[in-house]
Amino acid sequence: MEPEILRTTRLELSAPHEGDIAAIHAECQDADIQRFTTVPSPYLPADAEAFVELTRGWWAEGSEATWAIRLEGSLVGMAGLAKLPSGGPELGYWVSAHVRGQGVATEAARAVVDWGFAEDRPAVQRIEWRAVVGNVGSARVARALGFRYEGLLRQAGVNSLGRSDMWVGGLLRTDDRDPQPWPVL
């Protein structure tokens, strides 16, 4: 796959590149990003370098689509779809602490979901969302996009800080996107 650029009202989403390495390293020092995502902890400059290289390979082989979220030219997050060949890819995102609470994650993730369900990608029938139990911010983003809460997966999450129970949600290509009630929110 060729990396694509997605544009929303405020944001540009484009493939991470070498010039982003320092910003990615700085942002991934954030405790919530290390706790709630699969980035390594501690997060070293080499991890950011390796990540940018990996994303290039994922685009090329079509396994994952990963975008840097850019606001007024600055990198303020990352969003993407992993496990694309499964036809039920998993949505992921993080946003820089200094711009949280302004709808950045929701705006970026909506563009990513629209890309996943585009007509020229008919194999994608479902997009899955998973988050560590208690990650209310992430759950509110998914709910805003129309994801349905589907349950709790015991100890299904693993990162370098350990294992966690995970909330799981899903959005089908045929679902309407209106926010639904979530029993855990």
Ligand SMILES: CC(C)(COP(=O)(O)OP(=O)(O)OC[C@H]1O[C@@H](n2cnc3c(N)ncnc32)[C@H](O)[C@@H]1OP(=O)(O)O)[C@@H](O)C(=O)NCCC(=O)NCCS
């Ligand atoms: C979760 C995260 C991506 C949210 O980013 P954001 O840009 O602040 O999200 P938005 O501004 O689009 O907020 C969307 C909703 O979440 C709510 N929200 C955001 N952060 C919240 C928090 N920490 N606690 C409670 N609610 C929160 C907003 O109020 C809004 O709710 P509403 O739609 O019901 O009004 C961001 O906090 C983050 O990067 N966290 C660390 C990494 C992470 O958890 N990634 C997700 C892994 S599954």
